[in-house]
Amino acid sequence: MQPLPGVRLTLISAGSNTPYSGMLPGHVAGLYSYDECHIDLRPLAKAAQAQFYLDQVIGLDLENQRVLCANHPPVGFDAVSIDIGSTPALPDVPGAAEYSIPVKPWDQFLAQWQRLIAQVKLAPTQPICLAIVGGGAGGVELALTIQYQIQQILQRAEQPLDNVQIHLFHRGDQVMTGHNGWVRNRFHRILTHKGVHLHLEEDVQEVHAGIVYCRSGFKLTCDRIFWVTRASAPLWPRTSGLATDDQGFIQVSPTLQSLSHPQVFAAGDIAAMVQSPRPKAGVFAVRQGRPLAENLRRFLGGETLEKYRPQRQILGLISTGDRNAVLSWGPLPWGWESPWLWRWKDKIDRKFMDQFKNLAMPSMAPTPVAAEPVMYCAGCGSKVGGSVLERTLQRVQKAQPSIAIEGEVIIGLDAADDAAIVSVPDGQVMAHTLDYFRSLISDPFIFGQICTHHSLSDLFAMGATPQTVLALASLPYASDAKLEETLFQLLSGATQVLHEAGALLVGGHTTEGNELAFGLSCNGVLKRDRILRKSDLKPDQALIMTKPLGTGTLFAADMRLQARGRWIDTAVESMLQSNQAAATCLIKHQASACTDITGFGLLGHLLEMVKAAPVSVDLDLDALSPLPGAMTCLERGIFSSLHPQNLRAGQQIENVNESQTHPHWHLLFDPQTSGGLLGAVPAEHVLDCLADLQALGYLHSRQIGWVIPSRPLAQPVRCVISRRR
Incomplete structure (x- = not known):
């Protein structure tokens, strides 16, 4: 929360919510909600002015000081802190990996638990x-909390409590x-009293689907098998060349x-403290937080580091599942x-979790690049240096295949x-479009992808095939190394999307400024007689929308630290879905007009089509599909800052007074980034078109209206409300 001048902090996590292990048993027992026992990393990173990359780390390139990720280009670092926890060790037991449910990673376990x-x-x-393998503190807590939650459900349903059997091996x-x-x-007495079946001195030898085989010959047929044994480490720290212990x-x-x-640096379960070995326990990870942060600051400042001295004994408060706990000490x-x-x-x-809620908004002023103020030039003096640009382009071209x-x-x-x-292919015409905007996300790789999808959508909406692209990037003031890293991540995201679309980056311009911004001038080709125009909207056509709405309000909430990370995850997933296949599908089903929904919102872009035709439209507000969290x-x-201006278009709705009381009213004016396509297809093609769009992955595709002949002396859009939500 106190940024160091010249230091860029990047948090890489496989999930945007990270669990607090101390409250997870209570969550399994039904005593805490998901949000109460998880730390939402997106607002936390934003409050700390950190970049947040949603990805799985798979290794380290220690020679070049880069973190290797599953879906990002390598991420450069000067110092790296590894705090990835542990997973249950799956011993060489046939079937254990295939047929059991490990308690870690917690997100996968909780998904299985919710299904159960x-x-x-x-x-x-x-x-x-249910079978639980592992009788340590984790296995015992899991047995008791699982039993408590299921018995509460059975009690409410007036069913016998012994309808659930728990077996602990x-x-x-x-x-x-x-x-x-x-x-x-x-x-031992608590488990026996509560009816948990204890199988002590039993060595699980083999696991099949729903069957546990023990070395003693005992066999149990069950519905689920949970694995809660000793902690193990992923392979990549060792294969990266770091010194590791035997485990x-x-x-x-x-x-x-x-x-x-x-x-x-390393802390928590993934770290093995050589001089003062301690068991894998969350209390040590929490206690290591402050000295870890202090030593990272000192390391970057070239100062002497302090030593962390763990306590000899830890206080254990172990849940019995039923709002009761046992104290363990020494x-x-x-x-x-x-x-x-x-x-x-x-x-x-x-109290611990309250630290991560109600976070303060970060200062809008950029983090200083250096301790001393620097006067940055404007004009061409604001360009990124030639050596930085040359090195970055070499890395980008090397990483991307030719097409x-x-x-x-x-x-x-x-x-x-x-x-x-x-050159322009014979018999075709050239389509040009341009988009440019400030970053709405702290990950330049993902931002590069979103911006490219957004920019290409104008071509798809007109039926064009992307050919070449010019890029315009404004990078936050930084050292040459950080400029190169940001530009590499940004262009890597853009060129990945361009490659998938069959287009090439052929040039561009860079400059430095207070914040990250990116834009693309996109060029495409198409046959003159196959142009999809907004003016070709025709009566008796159906209007199909291919993506959900709500990115404007969600990212406005994100700026205010009022959006949940999982809402932003879903919005990003939607923005990263290309409109190319949807456009091809609409054309296949004889669409005559199409547009992409962006800054002017659904109604603003629909009115552009309606006025150009001219026709009228009946719009089904109930059919609109909001992104998760958007309605909240x-x-x-x-609202987005553009929302009030977009709202003026509401006066062109015939039944505005009735419509503005509908829950989806404000969705009409929400500006979209990388939104979906709005296409008009003949009525007889609607069902087949929607089925094809669903099969292509556009799961929120909906028919949202009908085109009708122009209504004289009436506003061009009328909202049809078939039901209230």
Whole structure:
């Protein structure tokens, strides 16, 4: 929350919500909602003025100091902090990987858990049998919380509580390995009293679909198998060349630095503290946070690092599933069980999570590049330096495969001339379009993709095939290395989309400014007699919308730290869906007119079509499809800054007074980034066209209206409301 001058912070995570392990047992028991026990990383990163990359890390290129991701280009770093936790170790047990459900990663486990809960609610009379492998604290807590949640459902459905059977398998002769004798005995009594079937000194030898085989010969047929055994590490830290222990955890010194690479830090479960080994427990990860942050600052500032000294004993508050908890402290045979302990634990956990809610808006002023103020030139003096540009283009061209386009690129990126020269194929005409806007997301790679999809959509809407593109990028003031990294990520995103669309980047211009902005001048080719014009809207056609609405309000909420990360994830997923296949589908079904829905909102772009024809339209407000979270944001009065201007178009709706009380009213004026296509097809083609669009992945495609002859002396659009939501 206190940015260092000249330091760019990038958070890379496989999910936009990260669980707080201390509250997850309560979530499984139904005592906490999903949002109460998860940290929303998108607003957190925005409040900390950090870039957020939603991706899975798969390795490190330590020689070139780059993080390797599954879906991003390599991400450069000066220092990297690895805090990825652990996963349950799946031993060499045949079938365990295929037929069991590991408790980590938590998001995958919780998805399976929600499906199980839905199944129980749907058929509470159906007996269910669950197996849990692993009798440590995690397995015991899971057994008790699962039982509590399912029995609550059965009780509400007035079904016998023994309709659920829980079987806990453990190699040892006592549960709760690692805790003192009092705690082990106490949990043994709790489990027995609650009817959990304990299988101690049982070694699971093999797992089939719904069957657990033990070395002793015991066999259990069950509905689900959960795996909660000792922690294990992913392979990539070791294969990247970091010093690791025998289990693959990153070996760190007391300063939390890798023993082999001082620019690499690690904390939490993934770290193995060589001089002071400790068990894998969340309390150590939390305690390491402050010294980790301090040492990252000191490392970047060239200062002496401080040593982290972990406590010898940790206080354990272990849930029994039913708003009760057991206190575990040290090796002495002592402990305590009480509902008061649960309330105390609940208060501690909620206080911890409150740090990540109600975050303060970051200053709109950019983070200074250097401690001393710098006067930046305007005009051509604001261009990105030639060496930075040359290195970046070499990296981009090397990373992207070559493609063939319609026409010939006579002069392009590989030449030092002042302009690109491209031939136009015989018998075709050229379509030109231009888009440019500020970044709405902190990931330049994803922003480059979104902007490119957005820019190309104008060509698709007119039936054109993209050919060549010129790019215009404004990069935030930074050092040469950071400028190169930002431009590489940005252009890599753009060229990836261009390659998929069959187009080439042939030139462009760069400049520096206060914030990231990007635009593309796109050129396409098409036959003169196959141009899709807005003016070719005809009566008796159906209007089809290919994507959901709501990006304007969602990103307005995101700027205010009032949007949930999963809402933004879904919006980004929609914006990254190309309109190319949708345009081809609309043309196949004899569309005569088409447009893409962007800044003027659905109604603004629809009115452009209606007035050019001229015709009238009946618009079905009920058929509009909002993105998740969009209606919540609109109901809270969160609008894009362009929304009030777009709202003026509402006066051209015939029944405006009736329509503006509909829940979807404000969706009509919400400006879209990389929105969908609005196409007009003959009525007899609607069902086939919608079926084809669904098959192509446009799952929110809807018929949203009908074209009718122009109504004299009436406004051109009338809203038809068939039902209220």
